[in-house]
Amino acid sequence: MTQPLRILHLEDDPMDAELVLMTLQADGMACEVQVVSCREEFEAALQRGGMDLILADFALPAFDGMTALAMVRAILPDLPFVFVSGKLGEEAAIESLKSGATDYVLKNRLSRLTPAVQRALTEAQERAKQRQTENELERAYLEIEKRAEDYRNLFNSIRDVIAVTDDNRRILHVNQPALQEVFGYQTEEVVDRSISILYAQDGDFRRTGEEFFDLYGGQKGKLLELEFRRKNGEVFIGEQYAMKRFDSQGVATGNVSIFRDISERKKAEAALRESELRRYQLQVELKYAAEIQDKLLPRTKPNVPGFDVAARCLPAKQVGGDFYDWQQVTPTIFYFTLGDVMGKGMAAAMLMATVRAALHAVTLYNTPAQALHLAEKALFADLENSESFVTLFHGQLNAGHKTFSFVDCGHGYVFVRRANGMVTGLSPRGLPLGVQGGEIYQEGRIKLDRGDVLVLYSDGLIDANPRLSLTNQILAHRLAGLESAEEMVDALIALTETPDPQPDDITVLVVRCTK
Structure with a gap:
């Protein structure tokens, strides 16, 4: 109704x-x-x-x-x-x-x-x-204005320079402040001008004209790395990505180019390549150093009458500061050494080689205490300058008398497992090399009988498995029932469970009396 x-x-x-x-x-x-x-x-x-x-x-x-x-x-x-x-x-x-x-x-x-x-x-x-129509038109106009403002804000907030050009490569639109930041221009300085003002080389301008701006070519965009020039004349390396601009009918009417300053990225890439080259060279040098260090360790077991000897050194890095050594003076007299330079890596390895050479020079004609006194005098200045020190155990085995004379320079990781399973510690102990100049080292002496085992090791054996409270008694217990020095070295190394990464150099030396 x-x-x-x-x-x-x-x-x-x-x-x-x-x-x-x-x-x-x-x-x-x-x-x-x-x-x-x-x-x-x-x-x-x-x-x-x-x-x-x-x-x-x-x-x-x-x-x-x-x-x-x-x-x-x-x-x-x-x-x-x-x-x-x-x-x-x-x-x-x-x-x-x-x-x-x-x-x-x-x-x-x-x-x-x-x-x-x-x-x-x-x-x-x-x-x-x-x-109502007028109100709707007004709302539509306000929406268009808002979207246009959003587009302008988005366009101007992009950090790369976006330049819109016509088919004559004349700049129609460009975003600010990216233009100012990258090229140093204000918008009014480039609009209605040829885009050639952004190129450092005329050849690059022509090249991009051939590759990018052929209106009858393909529609796929292209990326080139070129040299560009700022307003102040500074030339920089940049990337240009260009694509065609089409009207509502799909007709190409110009181009859109995106410019990016990649000079800092290029510097970073060059620095990375140089760093990688240095790293590679260091790896090669470390490989050679590791080979040399390995060759400095004894190559063959000593032929000690009535004794079985084995040793192994596992550096935490490619090279390390631990070392072991033996020297034969007479058919029945041998010197055994185990040392641990503070730290690990190349610096410790260099000091290790120096300490080994110094000991070799003084061992043959001196008792263990005399040899360590002379070595300490020769090494003290180098150790002090490098702010380092060395713990060292050095001893002389008389295989004929089955006696072992030794000096412990702050090392302490040594014991004798007797044939009946008893464990004997070795004393006295002195200061490490490099701690105090002019140290007078005291010499200890023990007697070895058949079945007795002398065990030397570095603190890396303890550090490698912190879950185990390893003591001389526990280590000695692991040697029960083993028949050779090699098996004993293997058993002690196995306690570490081969950690990755290995916290410190690991060295073990075993001397077993067989007769």
């Missing part, structure tokens, strides 16, 4: 108001009319709202239609307003229309009322639609 037309009628004559209502109803218009006759009633009705049309007399005793029209247009600019008046001069009629009235009808010609009302309602609907 169609809702009745709601009309507010400003009229002080009830008969005229009734005549207007009858005219509308006679023309088939369903309507609800509220009649008011003074300003206060009219204003209150406007405040309540809900009307579709206003009909108003032009002249009332204490109120007039033009004032009513002004009140309506102030709060309801699109509401249809039709004057229905007994008399209305031409000037007044024109003035009313200029002030916003939709139409006017004379009371003596009410036959025009219904068409005037219908036209007023139609015009109001059209104005409402037009206003």
Whole structure:
């Protein structure tokens, strides 16, 4: 059911108001009319709202239609307003229309009322639609402006330089501040100019023209590494990625180029290559050093009458500071040495070679205590300068008498496992080489019998397996039932469980009395 037309009628004559209502109803218009006759009633009705049309007399005793029209247009600019008046001069009629009235009808010609009302309602609907369209257009425009601003912000926030050019390679758009950061230009300094101002070499400009900017070539972008020039004349290495720019019909209309300064990356790559070369050279040198150090260790077991000897050294790195050694003086007299230079790696290996050479020079014609005293004098300055020291165990085995004379320079990792399983420590002990100049070392002496085993080892054996509280008694127990010095060395090395990475150099030397 169609809702009745709601009309507010400003009229002080009830008969005229009734005549207007009858005219509308006679023309088939369903309507609800509220009649008011003074300003206060009219204003209150406007405040309540809900009307579709206003009909108003032009002249009332204490109120007039033009004032009513002004009140309506102030709060309801699109509401249809039709004057229905007994008399209305031409000037007044024109003035009313200029002030916003939709139409006017004379009371003596009410036959025009219904068409005037219908036209007023139609015009109001059209104005409402037009206003809605205008509002939608305004919202669309604001959205377009917002998206354009977002695009500009995104375009300008990219750190690489993006240059849009036409088919003559003339710059149309470029993002700031990347242009300033990379090339030193402001946007207005490059727009409408040839992109050649960014190239350091004319040949590169022509080359990219051939490879990138052929409008009839393929559509796939290309990347080249070229030299570019900043505004201040500085030349730098950069990358340029270029691709074609197409219009809505898919026709190439220019190009888009992305420039990136890769000079710092090139420096980093060069530094990395140099570092890798140095690392490779160091690896080669360490390999040769490891081979040399391995050759410095005894190559074959000594042939000691009545004794079985074995030893092994496992550097924590390619080279290390541990070493063992033996020297034969006579068919029955042999010197055995196990040393541990503080630290590991190349520095410790160099000191190890120096200590070994010094001992070789003084061992043959001196007792262990005399040899260590002379070696300490020769090495003290070097050890002090390098802020290092060496723990050392050095002893002389008389195979004929089965006696072992020794000096312990702060080493301590040594014991004798007797044939009955008893463990004997060796003393006295002195200071490591390099700790105190002019040290007078005291010499110890033990007797070895058949089945006794002398064991020397470095602290790396303890460090390699911290879960085990290794002591001389535990190590000696691991040797029970083994028949050769080689098996004993293997058993002790196995305690380390070959850790990775190995925390320190590991060295073991075993001398077993067999007769």
